[in-house]
Amino acid sequence: MQSWRASLLRFDEHGHAVFDRDGLLVTGPGADGRTVVIAAGDHAALQPRYAQVPCTHLPGRLIAPGFVDMHIHYPQIDVIGSPAEGLLPWLEHYTFPHEAQFADPAHAAESARFFCDELMRHGVTTALTFCTSHPTSVNALFAEAQRRDLRLIAGKCLQDRHSPDGVRDETEQSLIDTEALINQWHGVGRLGYAITPRFAPSCTERQLRGAGELAARYPDVWIQSHVAENVDEIAWARALFPDSRSYLAIYADHGLMRRRAVYAHCIHFHDDDRALMRDTHTAAAVCPTSNLFLGSGFFDFAGAERVPFAHGLASDVGGGTSFSPFVTMRAAYFAGRAASTGLEPKPGVSLSPERLWWLHTAGAARALDLEGVVGNLQPGCEADFVVLHPEATPLLARRTRAAGNLAELLFALIVLGDDRVVERTVISQAK
Missing domain, CATH: 2.30.40.10 (Urease, subunit C, domain 1)
Incomplete structure (x- = not known):
């Protein structure tokens, strides 16, 4: 002792x-x-x-x-601070070209070392992170985290459409690769796997259905994706999936909302979306620095209390601007005080410092279904x-x-x- x-x-x-x-x-x-x-x-x-x-x-x-980061992209360490007009142009001009490099195992391994160094330097001891669509990126990150004994949850991106050459995957092979990675890494030491549709517009119906089937087959793995971050993205998702009630409901319709499912952003919500989050025990990763940087809007903290559902804080590097939990908590305070840019008007809220700290530690652990394990x-x-x-x-x-x-x-x-x-x-x- x-x-x-x-x-x-x-x-x-x-x-x-x-x-x-x-x-x-x-x-x-x-x-x-x-x-x-x-x-x-x-x-x-x-x-x-x-x-x-x-x-x-x-x-x-x-x-x-130790701090818990509920949403971060390890392949985006080289695109932090890249100028863009908004989310979709930022993905096109910076994110996808850089992520294509992760097909190279040496590049993935070097990036994984740097990424884990930065997590620990900033006091982050648990992270839920996106890899790229390349299995090499997942293997590199898990191997590095295992070497350090970090508690880390990660997954290969699923994106079989509306993605450029170099990051677009093939539907059937992407699901085969995901299941193989689950069997290889999930539950090894402190590692966990997350089934990772990049976001609904990047996935065909067949890929989302397959992801939902894997989620049902492996109920203790996590699920992660993005939702309701940007108004243009929402319109695009609704056009691609016209039978779903909302952007969020696309994931529910494909079996991708349950305990251990985490959706980043969740900005432009109505109360029926909040109720869907609550009723399915799905959590939101609140990403204030990337929301501010990309001009996406502000998470409605008051709405998440009015129709309560689990949520915690996240850096969202590289759309987010810092690994630092202090920067994230500070931005969350500013966002909470700001007027709404979402679908419903809301008053500003003043998040207490104790609440902000809880949302980045024990509250984030609760949202990840790791209460009593980490974050406290x-x-x-x-x-x-x-x-x-x-x-x-x-x-x-x-x-x-x-x-x-x-x-x-x-x-x-x-x-x-x-x-x-x-x-x-x-x-x-x-x-």
């Missing part, structure tokens, strides 16, 4: 922050040998029980759960955590020293923080 003494942040079952100014985190082997949280709480209360456990004292530091520091959770330095920059130090309570501390980190705050990222290890 090992213990760590610092300020300590975690969350209870209701999503409320639990904070120990002088806390103790005790880790050790769980039932399967993997490092888990044994105890977490006030140092004075716990120290007598664990006095013989070696302790690392980190004065002035904050230990918090309660006993039994895998011991993924970050050591944060609240005085990492002069301005941040000045502000955090004046923080009178937890909300002020967390909000200062959200507004002023970046990767410099993350002093160390600790990953649960298998013994």
Whole structure:
């Protein structure tokens, strides 16, 4: 066993922050040998029980759960910050040409190493990520994540139409490849597979039906795609699938909405779409930096509370502009305060710093059906955590020293923080 003494942040079952100014985190082997949280709480209360456990004292530091990124594209690390008029031109001019390079195993492996380096540098310890349409891209990423013991969920893109040469796949072979990758990687160590239709317009009816059949055959794998991000994309999807009630309903009509299904963006929704998300236990990955960057609109946080469905935060690199959870939480706060550009008018909401942090840790884990496994520091959770330095920059130090309570501390980190705050990222290890 090992213990760590610092300020300590975690969350209870209701999503409320639990904070120990002088806390103790005790880790050790769980039932399967993997490092888990044994105890977490006030140092004075716990120290007598664990006095013989070696302790690392980190004065002035904050230990918090590792961040959970619900939607990110590992093949898009080289298109971050590329100028475009909107989503569809950005895909055409930047994304697809770069993704074509992932047919090369050497390029995929180098990119996977860089991608995992960036996740850990920014304190992200669990990620749901898109690969490309090439199985080589999936194999490279899973091999790199397995080497590091990262908890990572990923899948090969399905896109058998409306995609250029180099990334377009063939319907039957794409489904064969997906099933082979499930059998090769899903459940190996901390890895999980996600059936990944890129988005409905990129898939034929036959490919979507096949994806739904795989989802039924393998109920413990994840599903991921995009929906209702951009008004032009919505019109295109509705024209291609006129028998479906809405863009979102296209996925339901093909058996692709259930627990462990995650759809990125979910901006332009009516309440019947929100109810469909709720009733099928499907989750939304909220991507505020990419929504702002591409001018797509803003996620309706108030609507997601009015007709409640699971949701959490995501970077959406490379449409998103940073790996940093601090940048993502900051953008989510701005988006929550903004006026609606969606299908329904809405008032702005002010998301509390505790809520923003929960949406990127324990709340995101809940949305991924990994509650009690990652995203928290309660006993039994895998011991993924970050050591944060609240005085990492002069301005941040000045502000955090004046923080009178937890909300002020967390909000200062959200507004002023970046990767410099993350002093160390600790990953649960298998013994």
